[in-house]
Amino acid sequence: MIESLFDNNIRWAATRARVDPEYFRRLASQQSPEYLWVGCSDSRVPANEIVGLDPGELFVHRNVANLAPPQDANFLSVLQFALEVLKVRHVIVCGHYGCGGVRAALSGERHGLIDHWLHPVRAMCCRHAEALETIVDFDARVNDVCERNVLAQVANLAGNPFVQDAWRRGQPLAIHGWIYAIEDGLLRDLETTVDGPRSAQRLLYGPLAKDPAPVVSPRRRRAPGRTR
Amino acid sequence: MTTLLIHDEIEDIPRELMAEPLDWFFAEHFRHRQFCRLMNEVAVAHVFDGERITRLVEFLRNDLPLHIIDEEQDLFPLLRRRVLPEDEVEQALGMLSAEHKADALAAQQVRDCLEDCLAKQAAPGMDPASRKVLQGFATQELRHLALENAVILPIARLRLSPQDLESMSRRLAARRGIVLESTHR
Numbered sequence: 001m002i003e004s005l006f007d008n009n010i011r012w013a014a015t016r017a018r019v020d021p022e023y024f025r026r027l028a029s030q031q032s033p034e035y036l037w038v039g040c041s042d043s044r045v046p047a048n049e050i051v052g053l054d055p056g057e058l059f060v061h062r063n064v065a066n067l068a069p070p071q072d073a074n075f076l077s078v079l080q081f082a083l084e085v086l087k088v089r090h091v092i093v094c095g096h097y098g099c100g101g102v103r104a105a106l107s108g109e110r111h112g113l114i115d116h117w118l119h120p121v122r123a124m125c126c127r128h129a130e131a132l133e134t135i136v137d138f139d140a141r142v143n144d145v146c147e148r149n150v151l152a153q154v155a156n157l158a159g160n161p162f163v164q165d166a167w168r169r170g171q172p173l174a175i176h177g178w179i180y181a182i183e184d185g186l187l188r189d190l191e192t193t194v195d196g197p198r199s200a201q202r203l204l205y206g207p208l209a210k211d212p213a214p215v216v217s218p219r220r221r222r223a224p225g226r227t228r
Numbered sequence: 229m230t231t232l233l234i235h236d237e238i239e240d241i242p243r244e245l246m247a248e249p250l251d252w253f254f255a256e257h258f259r260h261r262q263f264c265r266l267m268n269e270v271a272v273a274h275v276f277d278g279e280r281i282t283r284l285v286e287f288l289r290n291d292l293p294l295h296i297i298d299e300e301q302d303l304f305p306l307l308r309r310r311v312l313p314e315d316e317v318e319q320a321l322g323m324l325s326a327e328h329k330a331d332a333l334a335a336q337q338v339r340d341c342l343e344d345c346l347a348k349q350a351a352p353g354m355d356p357a358s359r360k361v362l363q364g365f366a367t368q369e370l371r372h373l374a375l376e377n378a379v380i381l382p383i384a385r386l387r388l389s390p391q392d393l394e395s396m397s398r399r400l401a402a403r404r405g406i407v408l409e410s411t412h413r
Contacts, residue, residue: 097305134318134319135308135322136318136322136323136326137325137326137329139325139329140300140304140305140308140321140322140325143305144305144308147309179305181297181301183297183301184297184301184302184399184403185402186399186403188305188395188399189395
């Protein structure tokens with residue numbers, strides 16, 4: 001019943017006020033989150049709860065398949081406000097295993113308008129087709145694309161003019177790629193953090209000319225746009 | 229005495245092993261083999277033993293699903309990110325993932341069968357159909373474990389970094405309601 005949401009709200013606000021009588025007055029007076037969360041719309045991935053942050057501590061943008069498209073006015077408005085007004089220090093792109101958007105993009109079936117939204121995911125799947133075809137289990141393939149999609153969105157952000165402007169101004173800003181598993185409620189760091197123009201360039205275009213020679217290491221990272 | 233015996237048939241894992249996640253997986257596979265042995269014994273038993281059947285049901289309800297999450301949502305994706313092309317591990321991972329899915333369905337069938345035996349206080353060995361279901365599950369599970377021990381764990385030992393192992397051990401623990409502090413703080 002829809003009315004129960006108001007009852008829940010009364011209980012939630014009362015509990016908050018009981019624990020901390022100044023809580024809502026303090027919250028109303030300012031918003032100064034350190035983090036921008038770019039996550040999926042999936043109702044089972046509640047951003048604040050996952051990372052144990054209170055209202056006011058996390059600026060949130062969610063859409064199907066946690067995309068950071070460079071032409072989406074909604075996303076760009078959120079990003080600009082977060083960087084230029086709130087001055088967040090971290091942008092977190094968080095995907096989740098088993099993402100329905102990714103699954104839809106991989107299925108090859110028509111789903112309507114959402115197919116247009118998911119076009120970047122399908123395009124990425126085509127770029128990585130050879131590597132993805134080796135993963136015989138469909139769910140495992142979906143999960144692999146979920147990870148690749150996070151890395152691709154981190155790369156989108158790293159090349160975004162608002163982000164580049166922030167770094168040019170000397171604003172401390174890091175972009176992180178994480179993935180969440182609904183089955184256990186735990187986050188995994190995909191180790192793709194970008195914290196300045198040099199690491200962005202490395203992510204987008206590969207090692208810089210002045211970088212030391214790469215050391216062969218089992219801790220390989222996938223560069224977005226490249227197949228394994 | 230009976231309780232102790234049943235407890236020993238599928239041993240508990242020492243919590244300290246969580247700090248060494250690949251040893252944890254190896255020990256967990258050992259427990260799964262103990263589970264299979266118990267399953268095979270129960271399958272041919274002609275005398276009803278409620279405690280042993282309950283132990284199997286508990287394992288299927290709690291331990292097996294958690295172990296599949298440990299692998300499907302943690303070890304396997306991490307390994308996919310770390311392996312080199314020449315490791316050629318994808319075929320084995322794909323096969324194991326497909327088996328995990330089939331296991332989940334088969335485990336439900338085995339549970340239904342065991343719970344039915346509990347309700348009727350009947351020994352599974354008295355019913356050829358039940359016996360076949362239990363033995364079939366144990367046989368498949370043993371083959372699955374052998375592949376994981378022979379292929380997956382050795383490559384994981386080779387490719388996962390100390391930091392990978394530490395973060396994985398923290399997640400293994402968290403799934404079991406235990407918080408392990410990071411050593412990097």
